[in-house]
Amino acid sequence: MSVLLSKSLHSSTFRVALLCILIFGTVVLVLFSYGYLATDAYVLSRSDQAIDADQADLIKAYHDRGRHGLIETIARLQAEQARADALYLLADTSFRRVAGNLSTWPRPLQSSSGRSTFAATNREAGLLDRPEVRASFETLPDGFHLLVGRNVGDLNKFMTSIHVALGMAILLIFAVATVASVAVTRRTVGRIESINATTDAIMQSGLDKRVPLRGTKDEWDNLAGNLNKMLDRIEALMAEVKQATDNVAHDLRTPLARVRGRLEKASLGPRDSGTDQALIHASIGDLDDVLRIFASLTRISQVETTGRTAAFRSVDLVEISAGVVELFDAVAELKRVRLAVMGEQSLLITGDRDLLFDALANLMDNAIKHGREGGQVVVEVARHDDHAILCICDDGPGIPDHEHENVFKRFYRLERSRCTPGNGLGLSLVAAVARLHNAPIKLLSDGQGLKIEWRFPLNAT
Numbered sequence: 001m002s003v004l005l006s007k008s009l010h011s012s013t014f015r016v017a018l019l020c021i022l023i024f025g026t027v028v029l030v031l032f033s034y035g036y037l038a039t040d041a042y043v044l045s046r047s048d049q050a051i052d053a054d055q056a057d058l059i060k061a062y063h064d065r066g067r068h069g070l071i072e073t074i075a076r077l078q079a080e081q082a083r084a085d086a087l088y089l090l091a092d093t094s095f096r097r098v099a100g101n102l103s104t105w106p107r108p109l110q111s112s113s114g115r116s117t118f119a120a121t122n123r124e125a126g127l128l129d130r131p132e133v134r135a136s137f138e139t140l141p142d143g144f145h146l147l148v149g150r151n152v153g154d155l156n157k158f159m160t161s162i163h164v165a166l167g168m169a170i171l172l173i174f175a176v177a178t179v180a181s182v183a184v185t186r187r188t189v190g191r192i193e194s195i196n197a198t199t200d201a202i203m204q205s206g207l208d209k210r211v212p213l214r215g216t217k218d219e220w221d222n223l224a225g226n227l228n229k230m231l232d233r234i235e236a237l238m239a240e241v242k243q244a245t246d247n248v249a250h251d252l253r254t255p256l257a258r259v260r261g262r263l264e265k266a267s268l269g270p271r272d273s274g275t276d277q278a279l280i281h282a283s284i285g286d287l288d289d290v291l292r293i294f295a296s297l298t299r300i301s302q303v304e305t306t307g308r309t310a311a312f313r314s315v316d317l318v319e320i321s322a323g324v325v326e327l328f329d330a331v332a333e334l335k336r337v338r339l340a341v342m343g344e345q346s347l348l349i350t351g352d353r354d355l356l357f358d359a360l361a362n363l364m365d366n367a368i369k370h371g372r373e374g375g376q377v378v379v380e381v382a383r384h385d386d387h388a389i390l391c392i393c394d395d396g397p398g399i400p401d402h403e404h405e406n407v408f409k410r411f412y413r414l415e416r417s418r419c420t421p422g423n424g425l426g427l428s429l430v431a432a433v434a435r436l437h438n439a440p441i442k443l444l445s446d447g448q449g450l451k452i453e454w455r456f457p458l459n460a461t
Helices: 002-009 012-079 153-205 219-268 273-306 317-327 329-334 353-370 426-436
Strands: 086-091 097-100 113-119 132-139 145-151 313-316 338-343 348-351 376-384 387-394 441-445 450-457
Touching (some): 012 097, 012 145, 153 219, 219 273, 313 317, 313 353, 317 329, 317 338, 317 376, 317 387, 329 338, 348 450, 353 376, 353 387, 353 426, 353 450, 426 441
Parallel strands (some): 338 376
Antiparallel strands (some): 086 097, 086 145, 113 132, 313 348, 376 387
């Protein structure tokens, strides 16, 4: 756990999380500060409005009835219970109290006029607990001084509470965000470490390891699932490469061994033009078989790796099928197999005609070769929704269900002794052409025949 925590704290995810926390905290601090200052300004403005209203009344009384009317108005305002927080003071030219509920003139306010906030230290009965005062003062025409104020102690208390709440909220936000970032980072680093551990195990022991899934179906489980599928695919490809290598070695060893044996025998015997000529022809035939294997491998690789779509154009699937049937008509007659094309008169798809012809020819060759002698092979072309369906049916022994996927592998042959002609590359080419044309192939076999269904996307009309 300590190692995981250390990696979490040093991870880029944690640094990004801290940066996000800093940005978020700054935004929150700015918003809270704006709210605090706006509230403070609003409350002070309300106090200033009340002070200005009282001050206007007092000045009006002074102008209307003189100093005596001003004193009476101050007494009346003091007597109103609703104005318990209101502060008034009328002082003479020497700042001695004449009327009001403040006993002395505040020393900081001994200028001619203005507005200020101060602490009232000496007041008459009814003093408030927190005598912070917001006041407006001025000098009257006769030299006397008038002060009108409001106790803002509650405001200060309220603003202090807001200040404390703001500080606590910011600390709480940073604390929760930090804990959350550590937790999220640990989770992220934990899943990454799980993937790293699996990759290390694969490098050390092989492709049999898989990234563990937690069943959460989140993006990490999706990533782990995709990595496991990729590993399955790589493992299958490696198995195919190994099998292909073994099969290539087997298929090449026989003709090359025959060539070597003939040459060795010829080197030890007397020269004879007829015998030498036969040996040369036989050796050329064996070497041609080897070259055909390499040519087939090269063509399959080209189809799979280069995605040769430059020759794609609109082609008629029925016309291609008829051409293949015509090509194999003579071969079918030797086995007394009947060939037929059924279905649509014309069906257009987009593809490479030569590759489709060769792939269909491989399927036809297999159907005739492995079908029943005296039987039939039917090529059916039909339209189904937005797809063209090409089916090749024979009445041979079929292929077991568990072998359906294997027969498309390179060099894979159901006949394990590998004594019959062939190299197991025909259906591999068919599979490569099918993937190139985005046309999946499905095998259907009931033990009394084989049906190969090939589904192509139709041309848009």
